[in-house]
Amino acid sequence: MNAEGELAPVVQSILRDARNRDTPDERVSVDARSFADAIARTESKGEIPVIAEVKPTSPTTDGNRTDDPVELAKQMVEGGATALSVLTEPEHFGGSPENLRRVREAVDVPVLRKDFVVEEAQLDVVEADLVLLIARFVGDDLSQLVTAARERGFQVLVEVHTRGELEKATDAGADIVGVNNRDLGKLEVSLDTFESVAPEVPDEMTCIAESGITTTNDARRMREAGADALLVGSAIMDGDVAENTQRLVSA
Numbered sequence: 001m002n003a004e005g006e007l008a009p010v011v012q013s014i015l016r017d018a019r020n021r022d023t024p025d026e027r028v029s030v031d032a033r034s035f036a037d038a039i040a041r042t043e044s045k046g047e048i049p050v051i052a053e054v055k056p057t058s059p060t061t062d063g064n065r066t067d068d069p070v071e072l073a074k075q076m077v078e079g080g081a082t083a084l085s086v087l088t089e090p091e092h093f094g095g096s097p098e099n100l101r102r103v104r105e106a107v108d109v110p111v112l113r114k115d116f117v118v119e120e121a122q123l124d125v126v127e128a129d130l131v132l133l134i135a136r137f138v139g140d141d142l143s144q145l146v147t148a149a150r151e152r153g154f155q156v157l158v159e160v161h162t163r164g165e166l167e168k169a170t171d172a173g174a175d176i177v178g179v180n181n182r183d184l185g186k187l188e189v190s191l192d193t194f195e196s197v198a199p200e201v202p203d204e205m206t207c208i209a210e211s212g213i214t215t216t217n218d219a220r221r222m223r224e225a226g227a228d229a230l231l232v233g234s235a236i237m238d239g240d241v242a243e244n245t246q247r248l249v250s251a
């Protein structure tokens with residue numbers, strides 16, 4: 001763990017809660033749906049690959065969307081989502097492992113587990129096609145966690161915010177990297193982040209632009225800066241999720 005003292009208090013609390021949650025004794029074994037194939041299918045239709053996020057609430061969102069996550073997920077797929085991201089963090093994002101389990105059973109696209117995994121045992125909480133590891137939070141354990149996740153069958157999305165974190169992701173053998181436009185220290189969002197970090201992402205890596213993507217202009221901007229896919233939560237959750245997904249997919 002690095003620089004925790006520099007993190008916003010709510011992020012420190014998210015990490016504390018993540019470490020204190022119970023973990024199962026048994027290891028999961030995942031038969032994952034290919035994310036690369038899902039991206040290729042979307043691109044063959046001339047559409048933008050969008051990972052639509054089932055995000056009931058968050059520390060930076062007003063209110064809480066209480067619709068059934070399965071219904072939201074189905075509407076996102078109907079709107080053309082390439083993959084889904086499902087929050088499993090309960091205290092600050094209104095998510096749960098059960099939400100993910102139900103969503104994955106109900107759709108046939110790859111599903112990302114969105115949580116704050118900082119130790120190996122947390123990988124066994126629920127099966128998913130992809131799991132998120134946030135470089136800033138796992139620090140020196142990144143390489144070991146990437147290996148542990150792959151041994152279980154997960155595809156691994158390593159999230160970075162800076163060029164330094166990208167280097168760590170590369171050293172850890174990441175092949176899917178997400179550049180988060182949200183600074184998880186200060187919770188500020190700027191699309192400039194992706195534009196600054198993405199040119200350094202090796203061509204062979206799948207590169208995802210995360211957070212703060214709201215308009216079709218934002219989507220095009222991230223694509224022009226090199227995004228293979230976009231991860232979008234708030235802008236899709238605000239209103240009709242099928243229409244919102246469709247708007248970004250066809251931007």
Ligand SMILES: O=C(O)c1ccccc1NCC(=O)[C@H](O)[C@H](O)COP(=O)(O)O
Nearest residue numbers: 058059060210211212213232233234235
């Ligand atoms: O979204 C938050 O408020 C947040 C606060 C603290 C830590 C993480 C947070 N978000 C995690 C994410 O990365 C986003 O859910 C995801 O990238 C989608 O972002 P957006 O499209 O801006 O909702």
